[in-house]
Amino acid sequence: MLSRISLPQPNIEDGSPNPRFHSLDLTIRQNRNRQDALIEVLHRAQEQFGYLEKDVLTYIARELKLPLSRVYGVATFYHLFSIQPKCKHTCSICLGTACYTKGGQALLDILTKELHLKAGERSPNGKVFLRVERCIGNCGVAPAAIYDGHVSRQQSPEDVLAMVKGWMEEP
Known part of the structure; x- marks a missing residue:
């Protein structure tokens, strides 16, 4: 069984829940943790974080019970996804x-x-x-x-x- 990983996620500096991860979690739950919802989840993550950093991809992989290589492969295959901070x-x-x-x-x-x-x-x-x-x-x-x-x-x-x-x- 996969355990939850520790990310700069659930809490922000004051200890309150991070709303960006909360929104991502809602999208995952709305799709009933279905693996075929990967692209929709990646879109939500990029919308929330601006780009798909490694910690976010790892979190998505764990939540959807997918290999990180598959999540990374999809994120790098489609040109609409960015794994680096956006430039002007x-x-x-x-x-x-x-x-x-x-x-x-x-x-x-x-x-x-x-x-x-x-x-x-x-x-x-x-x-x-x-x-x-x-x-x-x-x-x-x-x-x-x-x-x-x-x-x-x-x-x-x-x-x-x-x-x-x-x-x-x-x-």
């Missing part, structure tokens, strides 16, 4: 076949070379997160970059560099 801005570079053949890799390369920003990482100042997408399904606008959720068509390395550099220099 997100830049996604599409490297699907059409974008790649029309220069998508050059978009990524200039950010790495000029700003030392690597895919899957946050900028040193925590303002920008850089992602790579395997295909955004909009091949007619290749090479594409997504800035804070908005698709920008036919981007040049200079376009991407200017946008991301501007974000990094914001106060």
Whole structure:
């Protein structure tokens, strides 16, 4: 039998229950601890905590009686989930076949070379997160970059560099 783990959870500093975990527990109970409710529980956790830190994933795994590897696998498979704190801005570079053949890799390369920003990482100042997408399904606008959720068509390395550099220099 799995025992409850000790997390920065049930109580906050003054000893009162942590309302974010309470809401997560309600979602788990509403789904009768069903393992097939994992995605819904992950959505609630991200809504409550802002991102899915390891302690939260461990808690969910224990409560749903699932292997941590499965919970982590689902959390990292779907792009809507984040296992890192959110940054103010997100830049996604599409490297699907059409974008790649029309220069998508050059978009990524200039950010790495000029700003030392690597895919899957946050900028040193925590303002920008850089992602790579395997295909955004909009091949007619290749090479594409997504800035804070908005698709920008036919981007040049200079376009991407200017946008991301501007974000990094914001106060």
